[in-house]
Amino acid sequence: MKLFQVCILSVFLVIGVTGCRDKMNIEDITMSLLLGIDVNEEGKVEMYMSSPVFSEDAKEKNEHFEVKTLSMKEARNYFDTMATGITSGGKVQAILIGSKVIEHKNWFSTLDFIYRDPKLRLNADIVFVSGPVKAVFDLDLKDKPRLSIFLPQLLQTANFREVAVRTSLRKYYQMYYEKGITPFAPELSIVENKLKMTGTTLLNDQNVYSKTLSMKETQLFKILNDKVEGQLSLTLALDKFKRDVDIFKENAVSFYAKDIRRKIHKKYKNGQYQYKINLKMPIVINESPIKLNDQTEKSLRDEIEKKLEKDLNDLVTSFQKAKVDPLGLGIYASAFNHSVWKKNDEKWISFYEKANIKVNVEIIIFDKGISM
């Protein structure tokens, strides 16, 4: 009996061992690190894929493919007919989306496969490319590592310096379905044959392109959004301290902002939302137009406060004009006044347009450097 059991068990185990058909040798894999989606001049959807080549014989260190099809999963079959190995999406670093794609309303449906297949990496970044995606893939970067490795690094370092936002696929999914926020993602451009993070693309509640923020506005947006984790160095030109009309005007002040504390006061009155965003910003002065002692420090602080407040308020007004809510003020509206929100969650943007939003900045200079 005992021997019989052991025999049966070992037969089962042997059957089991052969059962794992998902085995894949790493030599046989073409790791697609970058995916791209674009619409060409004829209005056809194109899919791109780029992966590193590890072979010594190959001259190019990168292989990339393009296919005209509506579905990325179908595109994978075509990639497999061209690539050295089996295409696998488990290590996707970024998805590049052309600026023409986001002019169309239903573009998000092409990304459905990402959220359905558990093997895809949801931490991959979404990047909007201003201009054709093809140009990025075709770019010959002589002084940079291979594209599929360079681009993720660029995203990471730009985010660390707080000059660009970072939107993972997971985050985008949330911004797409949540009604109190409109999506945003970093924008990549090719400027004089160089890749450059040029700012932030904002989409409206229909998930269609609406506005682009410049690098400076992106920094301000990050301050407003209370998402500063890296080093944020801001430079402002203060008119008050302008001394000369020469090229060197000596009116620039630069500072690091750290540990920004944001408080949002919300009110709902007569069908209008009122937000008061109070920012408390401890800063370290790096560069000052005037000599700093305890008295002049105060006037400098007032000037920075005034200038920053104006810039931030302008930014918020421009958001309202463009009908985008990347700050997610709708989430606050839902949290503090749920009964009103629930009736109007589809029309949030029309409320947002009319909302009264004010930004207040309080600067604390806690370090002014080692020399006056």
Place this chain on the structure above:
Amino acid sequence: MNGKINISILQFILMIFGVQIGIGMLALPRELADKSGTSSWIAIIFGGFICTIISITFIKIREKAPTKSFADFFTFYLGNILGKIIVFLFSIYFLCMGYTVIVRTILYIQSYILQQTSITIVLLIFLVPTFQLVSGGVHLIAKYIETIFPIIVFVLLMLLFTLKDMNIYFILPIIKDGWLPIFKTIPTTTMSFLGIEVIFIIYPYLKEKEKAIKGVIIANAMTTFTYLFVTLICFVVYSPYEISKIYEPVIDILSVLEFQYVERLDFVLLSLFLLVISKTWVTYLWVGMCGISELFKLKRYILVLFILFLVFVLITYIIIPTFTTTNIWINYITITGIYIIIGMPIILWIGGLIKKRYRVNRG
């Protein structure tokens, strides 16, 4: 039965806790959010409270005949024929529950990890250790559950890392649409506490019977805490509009965890969590087999178990279970479970009353 096999109070607690925490937990946040939005976590506390009371009732009933085994207990209360029928039905229920859980788990494995591998083969692999554990008896199962308990603690701790993306405003205000939807969610949360019915079977093996009530309270409190913890984390990380679109938020939430030295932690943690789920089906199958073997006074227990597992494999091979079919099974089985945990004390109480009168009449 065999009086020598005893389990300690810790094993008793972990066994109840282990049966309760299972596949239900993975989809719980979505199910709750579907029913009554993000305020539904309050219903978990009520559900836990109700189940604690039911468990205490079970212990109180069981205290009347503490050493009688599963089948003997029911025949003692309800007479020979009725008792045997009920024990048989119970055993079938437990076996069905065990089978459903194991099939559902394999579907998860297939969906997340082994997409190309056939269900039957994964089932075969899983049935081998299950066979060993179930044929090993309560002592082995109790030890197994005790050993793998740290895994659930580890998985829960890893969930804390996902909080870096949280937004507390997703869950505010705490009571969004009044209390009525919350009360309507209580049946759903009570169902996720199913598993307390095994108290009836494992109680005779408990060494320190006077601590049993304390034990069930602790076990239910642990389950309540786990559910609350998981649900609250999911509710602050996912937006309320988003959570109803994700089938298993508890696995999905882990997919964004990344450390410098390890990526895709969700696969690792899901594989670990499979062990946690295995406690459920192992216990249910053992309990079911326990009833069957006592009922028919089985001599060849191992052989019957073997045949049962062959039947499982055959059924799986023939009907090809899907998420939708298992959802229907789970639905039926949990409703049966609710009737059982509420109906069992009532039937036993009536049975006890009749028995008392019968005795008085005879005396």
